Amino acid sequence: MSEVPLLEVRDLAVTFETAGGPLPAVSGVSFTVGPNETLGIVGESGSGKTVLARSIMGLQPRARVTTTGSVRLNGSETVGASEAELRRLWSTEVAMIFQDPMTALNPVMRVGKQIDETLRVRLGMSRPAAKARAIELLEMVGIPSPAQRYDAYPGQLSGGMRQRVVIAAALACTPKLLLADEPTTGLDVTIQAQILNLLDDLKDRLHMSVVLITHDLGVVATRTSHLAVMYAGRIVEFGATRDVFARHRMPYTRALLESSPRVANPSHTRLAAIPGRPPNLLTLGEGCAFAPRCAYASERCHVERPPLSAPDAAGHTFACWNPLTEESR
Amino acid sequence: MTDVLLSVRNLTVTFGKGAHRVSAVAGVSFDVYEGETLGLVGESGCGKSTTGKAIMKIVEPTSGSVSLDGADITSARGRTLRRLRTRMQMIFQDPISSLNPRRRIKDIVAEPLDCWGSATGAERDALVSDLLAKVGIDPVVYGNRYARQFSGGQCQRISIARSLAMRPKMLICDEMVSALDVSVQAQILNLLEDLKAEYGLTLLFIAHDLAVVKNVSDRVAVMYLGIICEIGPADVLYEAPAHPYTRFLLGAALEADPDAPRRSDVLEGEPPSPLNPPSGCRFRTRCPFAQEKCVNEVPVMRDVSPGHQVACHFPLVDVQ
Amino acid sequence: MSETLDDLGVLERPEASTPLGWLFWVCVGWLGLNVLAAIFANVLPLVDPLYQNYNVVNAGPSLHHLLGTDDLGRDIFSRIVFGSRVSIAVGVGAMAIGFGIGAPLGMMAAYRRGRFDTIVTTVMYVFLAFPAIVAVIAVLSFWTPRSLLKIILVIGLASVPLVYRVIRTATMAIATKDYVIAAKVQGATDRRILIKELLPNIAPIGVSFLLIGIATVVTLEGALAFLGLSVNPPTPSWGNMINESRTVMSQNPWLVLFPSLALCLFLLCLNFIGDRLRSHFDVTEVKL
Ligand SMILES: Nc1ncnc2c1ncn2[C@@H]1O[C@H](COP(=O)(O)OP(=O)(O)OP(=O)(O)O)[C@@H](O)[C@H]1O
Numbered sequence: 001m002s003e004v005p006l007l008e009v010r011d012l013a014v015t016f017e018t019a020g021g022p023l024p025a026v027s028g029v030s031f032t033v034g035p036n037e038t039l040g041i042v043g044e045s046g047s048g049k050t051v052l053a054r055s056i057m058g059l060q061p062r063a064r065v066t067t068t069g070s071v072r073l074n075g076s077e078t079v080g081a082s083e084a085e086l087r088r089l090w091s092t093e094v095a096m097i098f099q100d101p102m103t104a105l106n107p108v109m110r111v112g113k114q115i116d117e118t119l120r121v122r123l124g125m126s127r128p129a130a131k132a133r134a135i136e137l138l139e140m141v142g143i144p145s146p147a148q149r150y151d152a153y154p155g156q157l158s159g160g161m162r163q164r165v166v167i168a169a170a171l172a173c174t175p176k177l178l179l180a181d182e183p184t185t186g187l188d189v190t191i192q193a194q195i196l197n198l199l200d201d202l203k204d205r206l207h208m209s210v211v212l213i214t215h216d217l218g219v220v221a222t223r224t225s226h227l228a229v230m231y232a233g234r235i236v237e238f239g240a241t242r243d244v245f246a247r248h249r250m251p252y253t254r255a256l257l258e259s260s261p262r263v264a265n266p267s268h269t270r271l272a273a274i275p276g277r278p279p280n281l282l283t284l285g286e287g288c289a290f291a292p293r294c295a296y297a298s299e300r301c302h303v304e305r306p307p308l309s310a311p312d313a314a315g316h317t318f319a320c321w322n323p324l325t326e327e328s329r
Numbered sequence: 330m331t332d333v334l335l336s337v338r339n340l341t342v343t344f345g346k347g348a349h350r351v352s353a354v355a356g357v358s359f360d361v362y363e364g365e366t367l368g369l370v371g372e373s374g375c376g377k378s379t380t381g382k383a384i385m386k387i388v389e390p391t392s393g394s395v396s397l398d399g400a401d402i403t404s405a406r407g408r409t410l411r412r413l414r415t416r417m418q419m420i421f422q423d424p425i426s427s428l429n430p431r432r433r434i435k436d437i438v439a440e441p442l443d444c445w446g447s448a449t450g451a452e453r454d455a456l457v458s459d460l461l462a463k464v465g466i467d468p469v470v471y472g473n474r475y476a477r478q479f480s481g482g483q484c485q486r487i488s489i490a491r492s493l494a495m496r497p498k499m500l501i502c503d504e505m506v507s508a509l510d511v512s513v514q515a516q517i518l519n520l521l522e523d524l525k526a527e528y529g530l531t532l533l534f535i536a537h538d539l540a541v542v543k544n545v546s547d548r549v550a551v552m553y554l555g556i557i558c559e560i561g562p563a564d565v566l567y568e569a570p571a572h573p574y575t576r577f578l579l580g581a582a583l584e585a586d587p588d589a590p591r592r593s594d595v596l597e598g599e600p601p602s603p604l605n606p607p608s609g610c611r612f613r614t615r616c617p618f619a620q621e622k623c624v625n626e627v628p629v630m631r632d633v634s635p636g637h638q639v640a641c642h643f644p645l646v647d648v649q
Numbered sequence: 650m651s652e653t654l655d656d657l658g659v660l661e662r663p664e665a666s667t668p669l670g671w672l673f674w675v676c677v678g679w680l681g682l683n684v685l686a687a688i689f690a691n692v693l694p695l696v697d698p699l700y701q702n703y704n705v706v707n708a709g710p711s712l713h714h715l716l717g718t719d720d721l722g723r724d725i726f727s728r729i730v731f732g733s734r735v736s737i738a739v740g741v742g743a744m745a746i747g748f749g750i751g752a753p754l755g756m757m758a759a760y761r762r763g764r765f766d767t768i769v770t771t772v773m774y775v776f777l778a779f780p781a782i783v784a785v786i787a788v789l790s791f792w793t794p795r796s797l798l799k800i801i802l803v804i805g806l807a808s809v810p811l812v813y814r815v816i817r818t819a820t821m822a823i824a825t826k827d828y829v830i831a832a833k834v835q836g837a838t839d840r841r842i843l844i845k846e847l848l849p850n851i852a853p854i855g856v857s858f859l860l861i862g863i864a865t866v867v868t869l870e871g872a873l874a875f876l877g878l879s880v881n882p883p884t885p886s887w888g889n890m891i892n893e894s895r896t897v898m899s900q901n902p903w904l905v906l907f908p909s910l911a912l913c914l915f916l917l918c919l920n921f922i923g924d925r926l927r928s929h930f931d932v933t934e935v936k937l
Pocket residue numbers: 016017018023025043044045046047048049050051052099215281937
């Protein structure tokens with residue numbers, strides 16, 4: 001990664017003010033994404049994935065939220081950026097696909113028009129040019145008979161088709177970075193495979209970088225070059241995907257891998273469940289957030305938070321006082 | 330494992346009338362043997378939940394029959410039906426909405442006992458405490474809390490405790506872990522296996538996650554658009570699927586393994602609308618092996634090997 | 650089974666219902682006072698509300714007549730207290746009828762569905778299509794002599810379809826919840842499901858609608874009085890008093906002010922309490 005990274009996140013922290021006190025949804029997150037790279041971010045529900053993605057976009061509301069650190073998109077800062085500056089970035093640099101394809105589209109507006117609008121407002125295209133381009137985009141994301149679908153309302157499309165429309169709208173301005181927040185959650189496996197393949201193809205065709213956010217390790221296993229594991233708002237392990245799967249050092253990563261059932265395993269294989277459940281972010285203590293559930297926890301883990309280790313030659317880092325070794329893995 | 334506990338024959342369920350007629354379940358037959366777990370997989374809208382609900386007679390079957398231990402459920406009414414239902418229980422997908430938010434969890438778990446007056450006073454309390462402890466919830470500390478104060482995984486534990494109160498023989502689990510995080514999901518799946526052994530339960534496990542289904546099931550049935558297209562022992566069916574749909578479904582399943590082959594044969598298109606299912610084989614519109622015969626003739630279930638049946642004119646494995 | 654034990658130490662969703670607040674209790678207190686005064690009006694040391702003292706006509710507030718007197722020399726305070734009897738009786742009585750008939754029907758229809766629901770709902774919607782106010786006015790103008798009971802009966806019956814619709818919708822949202830199906834699966838009878846599972850979850854909506862309904866009916870009584878369709882004068886009701894004061898408004902502004910004030914405060918309190926109760930009991934609303 002000698003060239004300038006496309007996305008550079010440094011020490012990002014997002015804290016919500018809630019009735020129960022400050023809620024650190026994301027803390028101390030740093031990573032980079034290079035051109036034409038796919039980064040996977042995995043974590044359980046509530047680990048801060050969506051908040052992270054929204055903060056990268058600069059979409060986080062400003063009231064009752066404190067965002068510190070820095071997010072550089074192709075050199076431009078989004079933390080604290082003005083509305084106008086963000087708009088410029090959204091039209092040329094970055095786009096996001098939201099978690100819920102049902103609510104990402106306006107139900108009373110024809111799908112073609114929703115793509116049109118982006119093109120006309122952001123790129124200043126003329127009406128006919130925008131329509132032609134919108135149909136082109138619909139075709140690109142694999143929607144059959146795009147000219148007819150242009151006039152359909154979101155409610156007339158299946159979940160998979162709607163997600164394709166959402167992708168088409170996100171790609172309208174040919175962004176250099178696409179943030180996909182759980183793009184296939186709630187879709188059927190066969191449709192999920194279609195959408196993930198589509199994202200893969202588009203990435204290569206349009207020379208984009210993709211940040212693929214998911215709770216499903218299966219989604220990121222074969223489709224990302226790098227992988228970040230999130231727990232309680234922090235990245236606890238980061239590295240090349242293959243390294244994280246095969247040579248993970250963080251007990252949480254291991255626990256996550258071992259608690260997911262596998263098709264390849266015989267029936268009735270006992271799962272290595274992680275006891276307990278993810279911590280309440282309002283009452284996070286001083287130590288490692290995983291300590292109450294960790295089989296390797298020592299005294300130190302409960303009182304002192306492990307920092308991310310210095311990256312090894314392959315860029316693999318982890319946050320753990322008692323990392324797994326070749327033998328203990 | 331030879332006695333049939335639950336027997337479903339030609340079960341159909343149709344919703345709506347005229348142009349809005351949906352045949353959600355279109356002639357489903359299978360047996361569940363005593364002590365086993367039968368997995369039921371299929372994509373969204375293929376009729377899994379409707380099958381489960383029709384078995385419990387929560388939705389009225391349009392035709393067909395269901396019998397539990399020889400007792401016919403489809404024709405049962407009133408008190409007989411209510412009695413029969415207690416021998417089979419159901420656990421639902423949404424853990425939060427499965428529990429009345431305005432009731433204390435010990436009353437929720439005791440509800441079946443109270444309905445039937447089968448235990449009262451100290452005996453009732455002892456039973457409830459025992460059930461809660463079995464599912465890993467401390468009855469003394471949490472018994473008096475309201476259901477709305479628990480997380481998804483905890484709610485699902487409470488649901489399990491409630492379903493066991495009447496000592497049912499059969500448990501129908503409809504997507505019971507779909508809403509849970511992987512780490513919690515594994516806890517619940519392990520708990521289910523433990524309780525199954527302890528209570529001698531028979532399970533019908535409905536889910537869309539192929540890995541989860543394989544993990545818990547002895548046999549698996551694959552559903553597509555209201556029909557069962559393949560049924561067989563879990564290991565055999567996953568190893569050598571006989572129905573083209575099963576093969577594609579397995580091919581699309583994502584393994585948490587970077588070295589897993591990235592299969593390129595992705596199933597194209599989407600399931601047709603159940604309002605207007607295709608003639609002949611219901612899978613023919615997406616099946617790459619479809620031929621003339623598939624358009625005209627509905628494939629019937631036939632054995633490919635002992636205990637492994639498929640409804641396809643041109644199965645992918647040799648018929649013995 | 651230690652590996653499956655969950656750390657239940659931290660509850661994900663602590664009890665966080667909106668506090669009722671002191672204003673709520675002030676309102677409850679005021680309503681309570683109104684109701685008590687109405688009930689015990691006879692035994693309270695009040696001047697006869699019908700006694701006409703021609704020595705003090707259109708007098709302003711004084712020690713003798715706390716809120717002054719009207720154009721016939723009757724004590725306004727006493728008339729307001731006695732008048733509240735009519736207003737409150739109409740409000741509570743009519744809603745008792747409306748809920749007594751509409752609520753069980755609505756719950757049954759939503760829970761049972763099927764033909765029962767179709768028939769009852771169709772009938773109710775036919776009635777709803779007919780403007781209730783017009784019907785009430787028409788019936789009351791022909792059904793003479795008017796009495797308090799008749800007024801309560803007519804308004805009460807007219808409110809049945811409205812109550813029915815609200816309760817049916819509320820029940821329907823809950824009747825499809827998995828916990829209702831779960832109760833069925835455990836062998837609970839329909840009656841038990843209605844009482845144990847549905848009623849507690851509908852009650853908060855029902856209660857706040859009831860309070861707002863009472864407020865509406867009290868206003869309606871005022872409107873009817875304006876048309877001369879409420880209880881016959883000289884029996885006071887808040888509506889009657891405001892109506893009668895019309896002609897003498899310029900000479901005696903107190904006469905319109907105090908009954909209106911009593912009415913407004915009463916309505917305000919009802920609406921406020923209804924609103925607060927709803928958000929207080931709304932356990933599904935996520936509060937961060
Ligand atoms: N607007 C907000 N105000 C207060 N807290 C918030 C807000 N948005 C998110 N949070 C909290 O921040 C934490 C992280 O939420 P986030 O949505 O990023 O999780 P996630 O990893 O995307 O989970 P999921 O898999 O469920 O989508 C959660 O504890 C959530 O409750």
